[in-house]
Amino acid sequence: MTGPGAPSATLPRVRGAPLRAFVVAVLCTAALPGCTAAAQDDGPSPDQAEADPSAADARATPPPARPFELTVERITVVGMDNAAILGRRGTPAASAVAEQAVAAARDVLAAFLDAQLAAEDTRFSAGPIDHLLSPRARAALTDEDRAGLGQAALPVGRTITGPASTVAQVLVDGDRAHAVTLSYNALLTVVLEDGTSSPAKQSGAMTFVPTDEGWRADAVEVTTDLPEASP
Amino acid sequence: MRRLLALVALVGCVLGLLGVAAAATVAHRASVHPGHAQDGLLTVLAIGSDIGPPHRTGDALRGRADGVHLIAVDPATRRATVVNIPRDTLVAGHKLTDLLFLQGPDGLAATMADFTGVRVDYWALMTFRSIENVVDGLGGVVVDVEQPMRDPKSGSDFAPGPQRLAGHQALSYLRDRSSVPGGDFGRTRNHGNLLRFAHAQVRGDLTDLPQLGRTVALFSRNTVTNIPPSELLPLARLALQIEPADIRQTALQGTLGTAAGGASIVHLHAGDAFDRIRAGQVGP
Numbered sequence: 001m002t003g004p005g006a007p008s009a010t011l012p013r014v015r016g017a018p019l020r021a022f023v024v025a026v027l028c029t030a031a032l033p034g035c036t037a038a039a040q041d042d043g044p045s046p047d048q049a050e051a052d053p054s055a056a057d058a059r060a061t062p063p064p065a066r067p068f069e070l071t072v073e074r075i076t077v078v079g080m081d082n083a084a085i086l087g088r089r090g091t092p093a094a095s096a097v098a099e100q101a102v103a104a105a106r107d108v109l110a111a112f113l114d115a116q117l118a119a120e121d122t123r124f125s126a127g128p129i130d131h132l133l134s135p136r137a138r139a140a141l142t143d144e145d146r147a148g149l150g151q152a153a154l155p156v157g158r159t160i161t162g163p164a165s166t167v168a169q170v171l172v173d174g175d176r177a178h179a180v181t182l183s184y185n186a187l188l189t190v191v192l193e194d195g196t197s198s199p200a201k202q203s204g205a206m207t208f209v210p211t212d213e214g215w216r217a218d219a220v221e222v223t224t225d226l227p228e229a230s231p
Numbered sequence: 232m233r234r235l236l237a238l239v240a241l242v243g244c245v246l247g248l249l250g251v252a253a254a255a256t257v258a259h260r261a262s263v264h265p266g267h268a269q270d271g272l273l274t275v276l277a278i279g280s281d282i283g284p285p286h287r288t289g290d291a292l293r294g295r296a297d298g299v300h301l302i303a304v305d306p307a308t309r310r311a312t313v314v315n316i317p318r319d320t321l322v323a324g325h326k327l328t329d330l331l332f333l334q335g336p337d338g339l340a341a342t343m344a345d346f347t348g349v350r351v352d353y354w355a356l357m358t359f360r361s362i363e364n365v366v367d368g369l370g371g372v373v374v375d376v377e378q379p380m381r382d383p384k385s386g387s388d389f390a391p392g393p394q395r396l397a398g399h400q401a402l403s404y405l406r407d408r409s410s411v412p413g414g415d416f417g418r419t420r421n422h423g424n425l426l427r428f429a430h431a432q433v434r435g436d437l438t439d440l441p442q443l444g445r446t447v448a449l450f451s452r453n454t455v456t457n458i459p460p461s462e463l464l465p466l467a468r469l470a471l472q473i474e475p476a477d478i479r480q481t482a483l484q485g486t487l488g489t490a491a492g493g494a495s496i497v498h499l500h501a502g503d504a505f506d507r508i509r510a511g512q513v514g515p
Contacts, residue, residue, distance in 0.1 A: 085283055140265040183440075206440070219264050227255070
């Protein structure tokens, strides 16, 4: 992609995904609930629960899942200023504006991931999806899209969040950010009520735009891998 | 190798002993791409200005219009019609090409609305430089050249058939009116062809959101328009949702004449092109 006026620039990484979290996620995906629970300090292992009555109580009411720690690994700023073709000096894309826009979009995505995949009272329901989307994206949503965003009727016992990271691309015209696209990956483990445990993930991209309700996802291209519901 | 096998076996045994069961997972996909929505047709007047650095200095918004195209889209059916209008067409007592210089893009759009009877929602103007930038930014555009083109003035030198044109070649392709049948009519038709080929090429960007963003920014950097920035992405999504087969291209013809000052003009034969759009009929 070329064009006048250095159209894109990459800002330094905001925060890297911790290696420990990645290792934990790999262990999660190996379906070792006891191991992952211990590694994440997320409650006692099943073995401990069998041995200790107080631990058994803890298993009956598992602790809430930790929120995702969604890290922004890279920000790319893409300029939209057309001054060059008019022979005028353009306004440089403001990196501070870009960072603010990315932070706002990142917060909306992180809140969605927590509500959709982790929080006990809202996970796998419709509410977080409605809050995530712009009005026109909500109007275009199908049942298939809802499933793709994580709405599901699953007998979930608990969820264990893994690492989540994103790269960001922000479209900036001078001192105004018009859109932020986040390409992300969020890993988790889903433990069903019958004790079966599965690695799950949501990955893909969303484009956020400013709306009257704040930054909201206006386009979505996302895949969610979830355990198959029992017949 | 033996150690690896032993490790795998050990992990299997441990899993078996723990009685761990893993449920099968299913992938679900969400693909949400709302386009620009409005009741009735959406119309855009695409204007090619012959002024703009570095080719010709001056105000691109007050250049001569080398190409004028009325694009009408039905957001509901996702069908479109592109009407290519010859630059020498006599409109409101002037050559169409001069109206940009005389009235600017807002005035040109208003005059064309009166002339065609079609409401014009937006205008979008490109220069020679911006056409080169966009084509190069897309990695070239594959154009099916309909006949041999060779014209030293425009720089065209193309054999017939599909070929990937770089920015400067695309500009030659657009400017050649000497070696194409019909002169300015043929050149105007090639303008529409390039639009059509570029559209077909970028359609895959719809589901690649970062790439779509880069493409929209590329056009934004190289276009002057009255389209609100907030509508650029939904308009781009709407455009990419249109199948190439659902685009009707109408290259208008006319009768050559001479204006009072001796300049060549075209008395347009629009046929039912504008009637159809006024009636809400777009597409093939």
